[in-house]
Amino acid sequence: MSATQGPLYLAISEAIARDVDSGRLAAGDRLPPQRELAEALGIDLGTVTRGYAEARRQGLIEAEGRRGSFVRERPGVGAQVEPFDTGMNLPPIPQRTSFAAAFTQGVQEVLNGPAGANRMQYQPAGGAPEDRLAGARWLAASGIAASEDNVLVTSGAQTALHAVASAVLQPGDAVCTGPFVYPGWSAICRRRGVRLVPLAADEGGIDPDAFAAACEREAVRAIYLVPDNENPTTATLSTERRARIVEIARRHDVRIIEDDPYSRLDPAAPLSLAALAPERTWHVASLSKLVSPALRIAYLRAPHLRDALTLAADTHETTIMPPPINLAVCTRWLGDGTWERLVSEVREECLERQRIVAAHLPAGSYRAAQAGYHLWVPLRGIQPYEVIGGLRPLCVSVVSGEQFAVDPTQGTGAVRLSIGGSLDRHRLARALEVLDALLHHRGGRQSPMV
Numbered sequence: 001m002s003a004t005q006g007p008l009y010l011a012i013s014e015a016i017a018r019d020v021d022s023g024r025l026a027a028g029d030r031l032p033p034q035r036e037l038a039e040a041l042g043i044d045l046g047t048v049t050r051g052y053a054e055a056r057r058q059g060l061i062e063a064e065g066r067r068g069s070f071v072r073e074r075p076g077v078g079a080q081v082e083p084f085d086t087g088m089n090l091p092p093i094p095q096r097t098s099f100a101a102a103f104t105q106g107v108q109e110v111l112n113g114p115a116g117a118n119r120m121q122y123q124p125a126g127g128a129p130e131d132r133l134a135g136a137r138w139l140a141a142s143g144i145a146a147s148e149d150n151v152l153v154t155s156g157a158q159t160a161l162h163a164v165a166s167a168v169l170q171p172g173d174a175v176c177t178g179p180f181v182y183p184g185w186s187a188i189c190r191r192r193g194v195r196l197v198p199l200a201a202d203e204g205g206i207d208p209d210a211f212a213a214a215c216e217r218e219a220v221r222a223i224y225l226v227p228d229n230e231n232p233t234t235a236t237l238s239t240e241r242r243a244r245i246v247e248i249a250r251r252h253d254v255r256i257i258e259d260d261p262y263s264r265l266d267p268a269a270p271l272s273l274a275a276l277a278p279e280r281t282w283h284v285a286s287l288s289k290l291v292s293p294a295l296r297i298a299y300l301r302a303p304h305l306r307d308a309l310t311l312a313a314d315t316h317e318t319t320i321m322p323p324p325i326n327l328a329v330c331t332r333w334l335g336d337g338t339w340e341r342l343v344s345e346v347r348e349e350c351l352e353r354q355r356i357v358a359a360h361l362p363a364g365s366y367r368a369a370q371a372g373y374h375l376w377v378p379l380r381g382i383q384p385y386e387v388i389g390g391l392r393p394l395c396v397s398v399v400s401g402e403q404f405a406v407d408p409t410q411g412t413g414a415v416r417l418s419i420g421g422s423l424d425r426h427r428l429a430r431a432l433e434v435l436d437a438l439l440h441h442r443g444g445r446q447s448p449m450v
Contacts, residue, residue, distance in 0.1 A: 008043060012051025016060050017096055020071060031061060031069040059101040088397065089231055089374050090293055090421035094349040099292060102338055106329035119328045123321040126312030127153030134331040135299035138339075139285060142264070143275040144301060150308045152300045154315050155322040157261060157286040158184050160300040163314040164282045167307065168255050169194050173221035175257075176214055178206050180404040180412070182231055182259065185224055198406035203367065205235035208244035215252040222255040227273060228263035229369035232404045232416035233376045236369060239270045246277040256281040261289035265347050265371040279303055287330055291342045297322050297330050347371050353419045353428060360432035365439060366417075373420035376401075379413050382438060387415050390438050396423060396431040 019025040031037075034052060038045040052069055055061045061069045093099075110119055126132065131153050136146040154160040161184065169175065171193030177185070179198045189196055197220065200210040206225065214220055223245070227237040237245070249256055256273050258281050263269040274283035283301040288294075300315075302308040333339035350371045357368065357375065367376040379387065384400035391398050401412030417435070419428055 008047050009050035009054060012048060013054035013058065013060070016051075016055045016071075017058065020060055021095070025071050027071050027073045029071045030067075031071070033068060057101050057105075058096060058098045060096075088293070088421075089289075089416070089418045090397075091289060091291060091346050092349045092353060092373050092420035093422055094345040095352075095425065097345055099342055099345075102333070102342065103329060106332055106338070107325060109332065110325060110328040119324050121324075123324050123327070125316035125321075126308065127322070127327070131327055131331050134334045135285075136301075138334050139274075139283070139299060139301055143271050144283060145275070145278045146301050149305045150302045152302070152308055152312055152315060153322055153327060154298050154300050155319040156288055156296045157259065157284050157298040159315055159319050160284040160298050161185060161188055161257070161259065162318055163300065163311045164257055164284070165189065165192055165194070166314045167310045168222055168257070168282065170221075174214075174218055176206075176211055176220055176223040176254075177225075177406060178230065178233070178235075179406055179410070180230075180233055180401065181224065181406055182226065183403055185259070186406070196406050201233070201235065203233075203235060205230060205233075205237040205241060206245070208241055208248060211245060212248045215248060215254060220252060220254050222257055223249060224257045224259065225273065226259045226261070228260065228266065228269050229372045231261075231374065232399070232401065232414075234367045234369050234372055234374065236266075237270070242270060242273055242276055246273060249277065249280060254280070258283045260284060261286045262369070262372060264290055264343060265350060266369065274301055282307075287339075291339075291346055295323075295326050295330060297327055350420075353425065356425060356429055357419065357432060360429065360436055362436075362440065373418060375417045375419065377415050377417055377435070377439070379415065379439070384412075384415050387435065387438055390434055391417075391431055394427055394431045394434065396427075397421065 016025065016031070031052070032040070034048045035045055038048045052061065052063075056063065059072060062072050063069050110116055129148050132148040132151050135153055136148050136151040139146040139151065154163065165188045169189075169192055173194050174197050175189060175194055176197045176199050178201045181196065186196065197214055199214060200207045205227070211223065225237070225245070227242060229236055246256075248254070256277060258273045260272060260283060263272065272283060274281040280303055282303065284298055285301070286298040288296055288298070300311060302311055330339070333342070350373050353373065354368060354370060357366070365377070368374075384402070388398045388400065397418035399416045401414035401416065402408060404416070405412050
């Protein structure tokens with residue numbers, strides 16, 4: 001404790017965390033009674049009580065009444081559930097996460113509050129006014145013109161994208177995208193009979209000149225973009241490219257569909273397209289990709305009130321409402337600062353994992369966003385199935401670039417590797433060692449797989 005700066009109660013919680021991380025304290029171990037620890041350290045009992053409370057908030061320990069306080073089971077500590085690969089890109093679980101404790105406390109506060117009974121009922125289409133207002137304020141903090149009138153709450157980003165496609169697109173419409181696109185969006189467009197027009201792109205994202213040329217060739221109805229840390233290529237559009245895309249969209253009256261799951265992990269992210277062109281941008285911002293997929297909450301910002309009313313009806317027809325208790329907790333978090341703390345924890349875990357990646361893979365052999373949790377890995381002399389097969393025993397999510405290609409006849413020669421989810425740092429390092437061996441140290445040998 002003597003090496004820790006700051007209040008003594010934080011020194012106590014940090015000492016507990018260090019002992020848990022080092023293995024000195026194992027799941028189920030009983031901590032000293034608070035009074036005994038206060039006497040042993042020669043400090044006030046209240047300080048120890050606050051230290052234990054902070055450790056509980058961080059999910060390190062749990063209190064069992066008169067039996068005392070015990071170290072909790074945590075991922076990577078004691079008995080654990082093996083990670084599994086869903087093929088999804090998931091935010092990492094921070095090594096010292098406070099999500100579980102915050103969610104438990106949030107649910108209790110919601111249910112015990114004066115409106116707890118209402119939160120157990122069906123909610124208004126598009127979300128209750130207080131929930132829409134909380135989302136609007138969160139979006140406005142990023143420079144987006146938003147209010148409870150044009151912001152809806154949906155059960156995840158996929159529901160929001162379904163609603164936008166239903167409201168904006170008709171069968172036969174042309175929609176521009178990059179050469180690689182989120183498969184969920186491709187599926188929506190196929191179902192609606194919408195034609196995707198892939199545009200040339202580089203490491204900086206879509207080429208605005210290619211967008212302009214497409215608009216000159218044909219009537220483009222909309223452009224779909226993930227402008228920050230694109231999935232799968234990790235490209236982020238520069239401020240200059242965003243401005244050009246907006247100018248072209250205005251000139252040709254093209255709608256902008258902005259899918260924004262990741263930008264808030266990067267405090268230096270450029271202004272969104274919704275901030276630059278509010279009159280024509282449908283903006284989808286997911287909470288699930290920032291902290292936990294268990295939340296299933298996204299905010300959909302429409303250009304105008306009339307658009308929001310149409311979207312509210314569409315989302316109600318498909319999923320009725322987002323999980324009401326989850327939404328109530330998120331509304332509280334957005335207002336009391338908890339949300340920013342949780343995002344900060346995920347951001348720090350992403351940064352640490354990217355440092356692990358940089359220590360294991362040569363520079364230039366992959367693309368990544370600084371605070372992102374997926375990699376785009378070009379392949380030379382090796383096939384995607386070989387990488388996928390080599391990493392499968394470690395339960396690492398690796399997806400062939402072909403699954404994202406708008407034109408499947410064009411070879412991709414790349415894979416997307418996710419470094420988040422329940423994958424811990426040790427298993428990540430092992431996976432990267434295997435990947436490095438597959439990519440750079442095979443000596444030109446062909447795979448024996450048949």
